[in-house]
Amino acid sequence: MWKSGTRRKLFKPMVTGLLLVIFMVALVGAYVVVVEENGVQAADFAKPGYVLTFHDEFDGNSLDYNKWNDWDINFGNREPGIVTTSNDFAYCPENVRVSGGCLRITASRNPITAAQCGGGTRTVNYRTGEINTKNKFQQTYGWFEARIKLPKARALYPGFWLMPAEGVGMIDENGGAGAEVDIMEYETYWMGNQVTSSIWYGGYGSNLQGGGIGSTYSPISDANDWHVYALNWEPGKLEIYVDGVKTQEHTGEGVPYGDEIIILSMAVASWGKPCLDSELPDAMLVDYVRVYQKASHAARLQSGGQRQQGTPSGQDATTMVVNDSHPCIIYAGSWMPYNNPLTYRGDFHYSKTLLDTYIIPFVGKRLRAYGLKDRWCGMVAVFVDNKLLKTVDCYSPKPAAYQLLYDTGNLPYGEHTVMLVNLRQKNPEALGYYHYADEFRIYR
Ligand SMILES: [Ca+2]
Ligand SMILES: [Ca+2]
Numbered sequence: 001m002w003k004s005g006t007r008r009k010l011f012k013p014m015v016t017g018l019l020l021v022i023f024m025v026a027l028v029g030a031y032v033v034v035v036e037e038n039g040v041q042a043a044d045f046a047k048p049g050y051v052l053t054f055h056d057e058f059d060g061n062s063l064d065y066n067k068w069n070d071w072d073i074n075f076g077n078r079e080p081g082i083v084t085t086s087n088d089f090a091y092c093p094e095n096v097r098v099s100g101g102c103l104r105i106t107a108s109r110n111p112i113t114a115a116q117c118g119g120g121t122r123t124v125n126y127r128t129g130e131i132n133t134k135n136k137f138q139q140t141y142g143w144f145e146a147r148i149k150l151p152k153a154r155a156l157y158p159g160f161w162l163m164p165a166e167g168v169g170m171i172d173e174n175g176g177a178g179a180e181v182d183i184m185e186y187e188t189y190w191m192g193n194q195v196t197s198s199i200w201y202g203g204y205g206s207n208l209q210g211g212g213i214g215s216t217y218s219p220i221s222d223a224n225d226w227h228v229y230a231l232n233w234e235p236g237k238l239e240i241y242v243d244g245v246k247t248q249e250h251t252g253e254g255v256p257y258g259d260e261i262i263i264l265s266m267a268v269a270s271w272g273k274p275c276l277d278s279e280l281p282d283a284m285l286v287d288y289v290r291v292y293q294k295a296s297h298a299a300r301l302q303s304g305g306q307r308q309q310g311t312p313s314g315q316d317a318t319t320m321v322v323n324d325s326h327p328c329i330i331y332a333g334s335w336m337p338y339n340n341p342l343t344y345r346g347d348f349h350y351s352k353t354l355l356d357t358y359i360i361p362f363v364g365k366r367l368r369a370y371g372l373k374d375r376w377c378g379m380v381a382v383f384v385d386n387k388l389l390k391t392v393d394c395y396s397p398k399p400a401a402y403q404l405l406y407d408t409g410n411l412p413y414g415e416h417t418v419m420l421v422n423l424r425q426k427n428p429e430a431l432g433y434y435h436y437a438d439e440f441r442i443y444r
Contacts, residue, residue, distance in 0.1 A: 047143065050292035051328050051361065054137045054262075057288045058103045063096060066325075068131040070096040072117075073163065073263065080114040080127075088124050089268040090114040095129035102149075103286040105129040107156055107268045109277045126275065130265035138165035138259035139291060145230040145241075146264070147287035150186050150195075150223055153279035157270035159185040160229055160286075165259040179210070179256040181238060184229035189273045193223050197240045197247075201254040213238055214248030226287065234294075262289060320364075322440040324349045324371075329440075330359040333422070340372075342401045344439035348372065351435045354424035358437060365413040366443040369406050369420070374399035376432035382406045383419040391423065395430040401438070413444065 045052050056067050063070050072091040075081035080092040090112050097104045107128040116122050146160045164178025179201035186195045194217040200210040220227050220242060232239040232246075236255050240248035266284050269275050322329070323345045325337065333356030335349045348371060349358070360367065369382075373396035382389045392406050408418060424433045 045290060047292050050143060050294055052290065053139060053142065053293045053326075053328065054133075054291040055289060055327060056103075057101070058098050058286060059101055060098055063098050063103070063131065067133060067136055069134055069136070070129065070131050072130050072265075073132050073134050073261075074117045075115065080112060082114050082116040082122055082124055084117065085122075087267070089126035089128050090124050091130045091265070092127040093129070095127050096131055101287065103131065103264065104283045105131070105158070105264065105266045105286075106281045106283040107151070107153065107266055107275075108281040109275070126268040126280075128266050128268050130263060132163075132263040132265075133261045134165070136261075137291075138261050139293065140257065140259050141233050141235065142294065143230060143232055143292040144183060144262065144289075145228060145291070146184075146289045147226055147228045148184065149226045149285040149287075151188060151266070151282040151284050152224055153275065153282035154189045155269050155271070155273040155275045156188045156282060156284075157185065157267035158284040159263070159265055159267070161185070161263050161265075162231070162256075162260040163263055164256065165261050178258050178260065179254050181231065181233070181256065181260065182213075183231040183240065184242075186223065187271055187273075188223075189271065191217075191223070193221065194219050195223075195227075195229070195242070199238060199250055199254050201256075210254055212248075213240055213250040216248070218242045218247035262291070264289070320442045320444075322360075322442060323347070324437045324439065326440075328361065329437075330361075332357045332359075335437075340401075343372065344370070344402070348436050348438040350437075351422045352378075352424075352433050354422060354433075356422040356435075358420050360418045360440060361415070362418070362442045363415050364442045364444045365411050367408045367416070367418050368404060368441045368443075369418075369437065370402055370440070371405050371438040372399065372401050372436040373403045373405075374434075375430060376434045378426035378430055378433035378435065379423045380435050381421045381423055382408075383417075383421070384408050384411065385416055386419070393427055393430075394435060395427055397429070405437075 045055060056064060070093040071078050072081045072083055074083060078093045080090045082090045092112065095106045095108065105128065107126060109125060110127045111123055111125050112127055113121050113123040148160060150158055160183045162181040166178065179199050182198040184195045184197060196217050197213040198211060199213055200208060202209040218240060228243050230241040232241065235257065236251055238250045238255055239246055264286055325347060331349060333351065334353045335351050335356055335358065337347055337349055339347050373394050375395065375397060377394035379391055379393045381391050389408065394405055422433065422435050426433055
């Protein structure tokens with residue numbers, strides 16, 4: 001009798017917990033489109049058939065160094081740099097600012113002696129800026145979009161472009177995995193109400209090939225107004241969109257098939273034209289950058305796109321490693337990000353509150369979740385496609401990182417959703433109700 005009574009006591013809160021959880025499935029389902037990130041509704045980013053893999057709305061007061069570098073890709077450590085011997089300008093971190101909801105890359109007349117690519121230093125007359133995602137974000141295929149306001153001062157050359165993640169060496173003679181893809185470039189001196197798009201491959205030496213994508217130029221209604229410039233990159237095909245209208249297409253040779261990084265930059269005194277110093281400083285403004293992956297290409301995304309630095313263990317062609325900070329993970333409740341050098345990419349999300357929930361939509365056949373375990377960890381429920389998979393006790397008498405927290409097991413290949421819910425329950429040894437999410441591996 002004593003035993004059965006105890007069981008009933010244990011059973012009752014469990015039933016209540018699961019009923020609440022089932023209620024949350026519906027609630028969270030409705031919550032997906034209104035969850036806010038940086039004050040902007042996720043619904044603003046929604047792109048049917050795609051998943052958001054990277055974005056920056058530039059809403060803060062400084063550049064997000066988790067996403068961007070503010071120096072040229074040929075340099076490092078925020079070093080001002082001159083890229084070619086013909087340039088009369090240096091890329092300088094000080095000319096990159098974030099304010100008023102925008103990234104601002106400013107060209108200014110302000111001589112500087114800086115390092116030159118290939119060695120040595122030189123004094124140039126102008127300073128400007130560049131940001132890029134080298135070693136921070138890279139992807140193969142997908143939709144790359146930025147909302148940009150071009151500058152007016154003459155002889156400026158703003159650009160929104162992609163480069164091979166592994167460096168220019170990836171642009172090989174046969175087209176190779178990589179290519180420079182110029183989604184949008186604009187020369188203020190002469191282009192008027194049109195922008196240009198190009199592809200370059202074969203290296204930058206005598207084998208350089210490429211040129212304009214399609215008919216090269218895309219009309220814009222007003223060069224000095226805001227426009228959305230986008231690339232749709234698929235296997236063997238590049239398409240350029242301006243304000244949602246397809247303007248260019250390139251198929252066949254040179255279309256890259258390896259990871260690329262994003263660059264926003266502005267050259268000065270370009271095309272051999274002089275600047276008019278009285279028109280400077282002037283800036284290109286970027287409202288946002290958003291990158292998506294086609295849901296049907298997610299298998300490809302798992303094979304190297306979205307590759308992340310510091311992967312603690314093998315990532316092969318069939319595995320995608322996703323950090324807890326990935327924008328596709330939807331956190332609801334009082335989850336908090338936290339830094340810890342012992343974790344994957346030095347961070348994790350933690351929860352200690354009943355019904356804190358996260359949702360991971362993915363395409364694949366299996367998901368494994370990894371995180372920390374310690375004496376303060378409690379129990380969570382894991383749902384796959386809205387069905388309870390299991391409850392998991394993450395308690396460990398000794399703290400341990402990179403622990404397998406749960407595994408969906410094999411599923412039919414396709415679109416799935418994993419949901420985790422904090423049950424705020426624990427075993428008698430545990431000291432708390434914490435849950436730590438650190439890293440996810442998705443298998444195709
Ligand atoms: Ca913005
Ligand atoms: Ca992490």
